[in-house]
Amino acid sequence: MAPASSPPRAFALSDKVKDEVHKQDVWTVFSPASGYVPEDSINLGQGFMNWAPPEYIQEAAKKSIEAIETNHYSIPKGRIRLRQAISKHYCEWISISFGLSSPSFKRTINPDTEIVVTSGANEGIYAFELAFLRDGDEVILFEPFFDQYICNTTFNGGVPVYVPLHPPAHSKHTSVKASEWKIDFDEVRAAITPKTKAIFVNTPHNPIGKVFDTEELLKIGKIAEEFNLIILADEVYDALVFNKEHIRIAALGNLWERTITIGSAGKSFSATGWRVGWAIGPQHLVQPTLAATTRIVFCTNSPLQEAVAVGLEKAPEHKFFEQQTAEYLERRKVFTAALDKVGLPYTMPDGSYFVLVDNSSIQIPDDFVIPDIVNQGRPRDWIVSWFIVQTAGVVCIPPSDFYSPKHIPIGEQFSRFAFCKDIDTIRAAGERLLALKPYIKK
Template sequence: MRLLANCHQATSILGLTSKLLLRRSFSATSFIAITSTNSKMTTSDGSFKPLPGPSVHVSAQSKDVWSIINEAAASVESTGKKVVNLGQGFFSYSPPDFAIEAAKKALDVPALNQYSPTRGRPSLRKALADSYSPFFNRTLDPESEIVVTAGANQGMYAAFTAFINPGDEVIVFEPFFDQYISNIQLPGGKVVYVPLHPPSDAATRTSSAGEWKIDFDELKAAVTEKTRIIVLNTPQNPTGKVFSREELEKIGQIAVEHNIIILSDEVYDRLYYTPFVRIATLSPELARLTLTVGSAGKTFSATGWRVGWLIGHPDLIKYVAAANTRIVFTVNSPLQEATAKALVQAETNTYYHDNIVSFEKKYKIFNAIWDELGLPYTVPEGGYFVLVNFAKVQVPEDYEFPPEVTHGKAKDFRTAYWLIKEIGVVAIPPTEFYTPQNAHLAEEFLRFAVCKDDHILEEAVEKLRALKKYIKS
């Protein structure tokens, strides 16, 4: 018995010794491995080697216009001076009360804090079908013709991902929403640009946004056998143009002839001041080829909600939905439900009409200063931007500008920078939405967003009066 106990003790000691040796061996091996790894990660002086470089999708990105303009504004405000920001198109006020209340109530429902179906909540797709069917002159099927996306921009990226293969071409009208370009290039698409031409006398005469025109010979020349999509934006950012029925019919004829998808960005479709026509409603052929894009952010002054949608033929929507699932999987549930409730209520109250009236008032407040100063502007037909021609404004020749607004940038970048620094009003240089070869078409303009409280627009008007001494006769 004692012999057995001694044997057991000996075995235990041997086992413990073995474990200690293994642990020590492992520790030593780990130390060697870590030391070896560190030696590979550091340079001879002990500092870390540079991190792996970015992909080609982002490596060529320069400082964007939003950073340039917002940093200039911040530098002025850091000195204690007030700046009125009419640059980016975000609202200075909250969504309507009925939308806010719907969002608050949605958060109290347990199921609405969980995943929604990848195509969107049934309640929202039904609300969209009910809301849009009268515009399309037929009953939309919420199950097969609508997909909900994380904002209109992501929805468009899903559409490009669904239909573009490397080397395929997409026609975009200049000026364009800047996100179109990267959204097309990420899946390997090539952007083909066709400019909108402003009136030849835009520097001397206030004119309608409808006078910005497509040269249809240029559009036809841009079409090749590789063209997969034409991107349309109506009402258009930044010009405020609402494409006429005649223009849409010409674009549609080209699309039908070459079997090209039309991606119609209609996020301002509830904010127009002239008759608005949807290209998808012009013919059965165009109904099949068109993907219509909408936005809760623009419709309900809620750009941070990031709820959008696409409407189209089932054989198009199913591929957009497939791409959308792979990009975001699903869209946030409570704000989908809030959007659904808001759409239903907006059909029975006066919200849409009141919103248009409100923006007409905002334009009247703001554009009065341009009439007073004698600076021509583009009268918008839709949306909430206005382009103002600054050709008559004489910026001092010896004014000092940072390299970021001079190197490779058109005149409007310098004008916008100067306006922030000396006048205290933020605007966006629209050549950011052009290719360099066509930047000359817009370099005399600045874009202002009027989606602000009336008192903010009035404050901007007061500041802009200081331009008077800089205007040449």
């Protein structure tokens, strides 16, 4: 008989992940699947759609799965058909249809040396940081930030350095435009040290919905050139821009040479679970990113790469992006009209599918019960967002998780709602939010 084995000892965790293991973040708590939020809640929290990708892309996916060759490994840089489709899409659809005012960008993007397909945009960002960050290198992040930026940076030895976007002072009392949120460029310069390696620019911005204009991007680019910084342009919402011109920082002046641009099929085609993204840039930035992604995932989902290629190739004949933008404009209109009816001010987004709602006027009753999982020294927006879901049955996200501790006071006056749901769901959510009216004090 084999001797009884003793229970395994407690194994020490990596310093990079030990704080993440038991972390109760917004995604853990504010989800109908979490067990904390009522199951019948309308989920306007996490940014995923409640419809399938367009039918012509679904058909392409089915055909690809039925083939033999497309069910096996692809080369790490991505399937050639997709890389060619990305090159054509970026050079023609964006630059020409949206009228980039940058003659210097009338160039081709080499699908063999200037594009790498990644397992979602997030893996592309991680691979970029693995490729270029050395221990102690600093990365400038504008707040609020996509929360994955932090671990992507720290897991690769980097140090996040935060610069906030400032809302207009009157945002507590009236609705404002996303363009009114501003960067203080003196704060950007003050954040730079000899260890600064890169600066991240997210446009259209999650969660503000700000679409950076040419002047702002040129100022960021000038700083990057002065201090020899790499620019990571997170442009995953580039297909969701409303009555604005989406400007690519890589297309301005000589900034192509120091910029890597991240894109996402999931955001563009309502297929967030497909995990197909890409990184575009000059060879000296893309090839190290490819070397890193080869060791992280080796290659990205092969059959769905083919389907995304078809999605990009046939988008013009289906007028897909034009129709999608019109549909999102209608969703934005319906949701913001509901907020007006409730009496809550908000930031009107120019891009993406998020609305930041100012929660300052919501007064929570003294007898409202707040569970420990929420009331653990959390910022105010956690409490208010919990009150909203319990009172109105609509899930939203507290954006203080997208801020460094120093700048949480900016974020905690807001709650983030995602309007990437069908019109009927958005209307139903608007009706439910009327339950908040008795608790709004001007």
